[in-house]
Amino acid sequence: MQPTATSRYTRARDDLLADPAGPGGAIRRQALCALSDRWLSELLTDAGGIVEGVSLAAVGGYGRRELSPGSDLDLVLLHEGHPGVAELAEAIWYPVWDAGIALDHSVRTPDEARRAAADDLRVHTGLLDIRHIAGDAELTATLRTSVFTAWRSSAVTRLPELLASCRTRAERHGELAFLLEPDLKEARGGLRDATALRAVSASWIADAPHEEVDTARATLLDVRDALHLATGRGADRLLLQEQDAVARRLGLLDADTLLRRVSEAARALTYAADVTWREV
Structure with a gap:
């Protein structure tokens, strides 16, 4: 049986973290982020989410590429009214949970993300570190620009x-x-x-x-x-x-x-x- 995206990821992740002669520090954190990015991109692709108006982005520490071995994955699934967004989210979140990795997640339209940032300081500061992973890159970039503009205007x-x-x-x-x-x-x-x-x-x-x-x-x-x-x-x-x-x-x-x-x-x-x- 062919290995799944999740099984390939967990094996590569375990190898990276278990290698005493391997890289440490920022190099290992960046390598762990790169592994996670590829895996999550595969999950979104397999779920049929690589379409206009849908993107997956990292925020917070994951957005800054500061993943420690036991860190949560901080993710936001952005969409512009996609009718199957709940199913897309489940196709990403459940494999993460099945892999034993803690997850901090949200599903939002750009307008919902901006409103959440305006209402909650922690959401706003987390979105300052938003980083595109997969899907519609323009959707992520537009939200990032508006988040920074709002931060500076409300500073x-x-x-x-x-x-x-x-x-x-x-x-x-x-x-x-x-x-x-x-x-x-x-x-x-x-x-x-x-x-x-x-x-x-x-x-x-x-x-x-x-x-x-x-x-x-x-x-x-x-x-x-x-x-x-x-x-x-x-x-x-x-x-x-x-x-x-x-x-x-x-x-x-x-x-x-x-x-x-x-x-x-x-x-x-x-x-x-x-x-x-x-x-x-």
Whole structure:
């Protein structure tokens, strides 16, 4: 029996993640994204969805090509009133679930996507990272342009809302640089702050120091990759009992060395955020 698109994908994905001599870091994340893109494109093609007025796009972390081994696939199926869009969606979502991969998904017309972005800050920031995967590329590109235009025109109100959400999250999750069991994503100085800085830069009102932010983000993503591989689950909190195994995955001496590296990256992101938000 011929292997299915899903079986080919899961085998290639397992091989990529299991190869100790294979690429790591950003190269592995990009390779995982490329594998996922090809698979999802096959699923849409097999379902008869390669038609005008239908497109599949990645958003959020997947849109930024920041897939860690245990990351969700953040997807939006765009359409212009396609009558069979529910069946198309099922033909994509169910194989993803069957492969054991977490999925954050939506099915929207461009107008629905724009309204959702206007109503929900997180939807809007996620759509800033929209990236075409398959189908009608013009549909994705048009939505991307309108999302950025709306973000820039509403920045005077949206950026204070984004800053307030960052402060609330910091109060809830603490300072990444000083925690013994840090949440790499939600704590202050973590990956959510790096994403917020991208949104600030997209407003054209202020700009973050790109080199420092990119280096710190890459460090935290590498740690999260190692955490997922060491534990076999998609987690963001670096628990004490897991830190030595994560350190070994990264070729570091021990957990203390790992926490110092995390702290340095978090301090860099926190400083960049402080400087950038003062310009807003």
